[in-house]
Amino acid sequence: MTDLVYLDNASTTFPKPDCVYDVMASFYRENGVSPGRSGSDLAVAAGMMIDETRRILHKLFNNPDSDHKRLIFTSSATEATNLAIKGIACQGDHFITTEVEHNSILRPLYMLKQEGLIDYDIVPMNPETGMIDPIDIENAIKPETKMILVNHGSNVIGTIQPAEEIGQICKKHNVLYLLDASQTAGVIPVDMQKLNADIVVFAGHKSLFGPCGTGGLAVGPDVPIRSTKWGGTGIKSALRYHPDDFPQRLETGTPNILGISGLNAGVKWVLEQGIENIHNQEMKLIAQLIDGIENLEGLTLHCPGIGHDHLPVLSIAVENITPQELTTRLDVDYNVTCRSGLQCAPYLHDRIGTSPNGTLRFGVGPFNTSDHIDSAITALTNIIEEAHQRAAGAGSA
Ligand SMILES: Cc1ncc(COP(=O)(O)O)c(C=O)c1O
Structure with a gap:
């Protein structure tokens, strides 16, 4: 063969780059414990690795918020879009998305519409250019429009959408803006400040070179996002309610330190190569x-x-x-x-x-x-x- x-x-x-396999094997063997759940040296080292990975990704996406804890890890980009959509949607909200989207955005919107919670419109793509016209997005905005969700780069035809122009429209109309950077993170710059994005969703296992089972979202300032999963966080255990603090607001349970250690190595490799x-x-x-x-x-x-x-x-x-x-x-x-x-x-x-x-x-x-x-x-x-x-x-x- x-x-x-x-x-x-x-x-x-x-x-993946060799360093990803090497770091995952050695980190998990030497530090494979639950971070944030005890003060042991091992737990502290695991927590520090996760914190460093948050900082690197927070910086990569140029989040305008100074708090790198608004960088949230999930198991995939799909889980990240679910968290964002369900954490933001309220009864009667209207969302706008596009024909370029992946099912990770389309299906949560469809399911919430089926449940009678929200409504949405899908803006067409020009088949000749593979592009969305930002004017079509602007024309679809209604008084109830809460968020606009756009796939930054197509996973089918490779076109990159005019994300900055769309961001200007969101700003003008005071509408939240979620950018699905699953295909673009690590391939082209994804700059939340330049693009005016409120939320960036990423897949850790694509061009950031983490392993499968990694992804996340960067949440900008003043985004009204609720937690949709509740349980153990390692902090404020006496509280009945799930804590509001980032990242625990959106991260529950023992984190995927094996995956995040690989993602840490992968993103560093991307930055070294350029x-x-x-x-x-x-x-x-x-x-x-x-x-x-x-x-x-x-x-x-x-x-x-x-x-x-x-x-x-x-x-x-x-x-x-x-x-x-x-x-x-x-x-x-x-x-x-x-x-x-x-x-x-x-x-x-x-x-x-x-x-x-x-x-x-x-x-x-x-x-x-x-x-x-x-x-x-x-x-x-x-x-x-x-x-x-x-x-x-x-x-x-
Ligand atoms: C544009 C886009 N969005 C979302 C996803 C979903 O990524 P994941 O498999 O990490 O959920 C993909 C994966 O192919 C994608 O290409």
Whole structure:
């Protein structure tokens, strides 16, 4: 079997930098205890590691609040959006989101609407540009609008939304602004002050190089967010009620110190390499991939406005073969791993005309090489040629 070519980095990055595996193994072996629950040296060291990770991420997102404890760890970006939406929604609130969104935002909104708590509107995406028009967002604002939720960078077509302009609109209308930076954190700057974002949601296991099971949210000042999970926090144990303090307001139970230690190492690695350097290298590989496949017969590229201001994500669809069959063949016959389907973004696929099968998505990461891309191009070329021959044979039979 040929060497693995992993091109599913938009789902989760793999491999992680060596330091992530090393730190996780040694930290958990030497300090794997519950932080904040005792004054032992081990518990203090575990608590300090978590605190340091909060500080690094708080700074990375340039949160205008001086309190780094408003950086909250969760098990995923999905858990973070759930905390934010359920912690903010009140009876009769209106939310605005977009067709670019992932189900991690769409489903909580849908479920709360089903329960009769809130209402929401979904702003269309222009299929030619892959962009949301901020004017459409502004036009959707009502007196009851509480929050606008936007996917910063598309996990399907890689476009980056005009997050700063949308932030200005939120500020003008005094509406909360949640940015889903699951795909952008660690790839391009995500600056809460510049973008005027009140909440940034991130996936620790993607381009911040933490392990699976890590994510979180950065909560800006004056965000009226309630706790939605209650229980042990290690502080104020005599209180009947769950404490209001950050981070305990939104974090309950013994934290994932193994995962957070890996995330700590991953984010430090990203900062050492430089976000811009990683992104440039990945975009070169995306350009190489496009070059190698764009003229294949029956292949449609879904990468509107591809250029530097784009994520290292590329979707394609091919005549005579489903994305599902393509990924299976790539995996089984060529050891090339990528992702097919709707990628949890059903409205976007409806808009670009790729429902119900979706697309085949490539997600490039920093450990991919030019040889990986060449292997993927060769594999794809062979599979597509065979699919066309098969279709021609079936047609003439
Ligand atoms: C844009 C976007 N939002 C949210 C998520 C959900 O991330 P997680 O799997 O960490 O919940 C993803 C994951 O693919 C994503 O791409």
